Amino acid sequence: MTLDDVWSSSVHSEICCLIYATQNGWKLPILFEEMGVPYDWALVDFEKNEQRSKGFLSINPNGRIPALIDRGSGVAVAESGAILEYCATRFASPLLPSPDEDLKLHLQTKQWLYWQVSGLGPAMGQAMYFQRIAKVRGRNDPFAIGRFIAEAERCLQMLDDQLTSSGGPFLLGQRCTLVDVACFPYCASAYWANVDISAMSHLLAWIEMLHQRPSFSTGLALPFSRTAFFGPPYATPEEIEAEIARNAGQFAVISKSPSELPELSAP
Template sequence: MSHASTLAREVPLEAAWETSSHSEVCCLIYATQNGWKLPILFEEMGVPYEWALVDFDEQEQKSARFLAVNPNGRIPALIDRGRGVTVAESGAILEYVAERFRSPLLPTLEEHLGLHLQVKQWLYWQVSALGPSMGQAMYFQRIAKVRGHDDPFAIGRFIAEAERCLQVLNDQLAASGGPFVLGERCTLVDVASFAYGASAYWANVDVSEMAHLRAWLDRLHARPSFATGLGVPFARPAFFGPPHATDDEIEAEIARNAGQFAVETKAPR
């Protein structure tokens, strides 16, 4: 159940660089697993933020204006008008924002060296392992296949790798004792990993035997900051499957999602 955010303020993309009394920072995002990381972060910190929609239907992530912030042409990105800097790549953004606002989501080196390093280790794991394997599992099933490119080997390969990563997360939750990935404290690792773990349904990864992962997902779905963040820019409950979405919502999302991305390939030389 998502709640309306009292911290978030939407601005048009063209106004994202303009100073505002609401917040010095503006998140450039769309409603995806990487995009939701930023609203979840700000909601969890309790810090006001602005956000601008980078509209995938208009391919705005490939526009000159956006590429000037992130030449890689992918969301999320952050504009910090207060300090006159921009940053892209979700892991780098989470670290920067947590340090800028001195958030306990990233303990400092001085406060707790061991936990600081664990947060970095698992954050890099999320962006390099969990995210890409889930992303490819979803891409081959929810985009390529729906658009007529069914590749059972690629689908099987990425489901297996995504499942392996979610099992690693499940085992880490068992080892730490929870309730968060690294134990008692909510960290950037929970912020970064939640929407991907929650999307196991969309990636067709079977997590029915992963009790620690499922309990963690239920806890974070029920946590007001995470639930609110998942609604900015907008909710896509179909990614999380029943009971979060109805059959009609899932059907509608299958068609809409597939239409948002081009299927680009190149023949090997």
């Protein structure tokens, strides 16, 4: 399906996910697979810069995937955290425990979900950007790389500790929640961000468990599979080499040259 058809009434699912094969994009197919709710999806093609096209910007002025079209209710929503919360509520999913059922778990789910979108995601995203895009294009910035790897590692260690304190097997304990859905694509991509999680045994076991869970593995392959992000043994050295070259060409460089930057005033 193309972006032009996403509101079409001739398609059968109520839900259409506007996605590309990235950590934030994967959250949506994983969510719908886990909920068992029918959905379809449209590719927002980064190779064609479609996330900045007029059509997509009218759905999400921020020019970022994912976005969701709910044809059944006639609404669109962007921001993965808002989408996950909306869909879990709309379909009364146990992935978001209701406040009446368990207020503490409800609040924990929201707390960790908001932390994922504001903390873990941006740190991992910048670690990946500076190493896998900027550096490959000849802009090596060890200070930025070091800062974002350290911050991503701190966040991943928080999750390892959380698995210890909750007792697992899921991040908040016995029950799979939106927090597992939101965090998994980023944690599974620790290899691509070059964050060493070899000593985080609880996190490693949780990642492996979710790779084996059919809903998560199916969602992680949509709109297309990108196993290089997960490193060995999920990808061969050839697949990783090919992804390194392809990925670096992906985003238009949006940055100002030093001469365009305003001078900092003296303290």
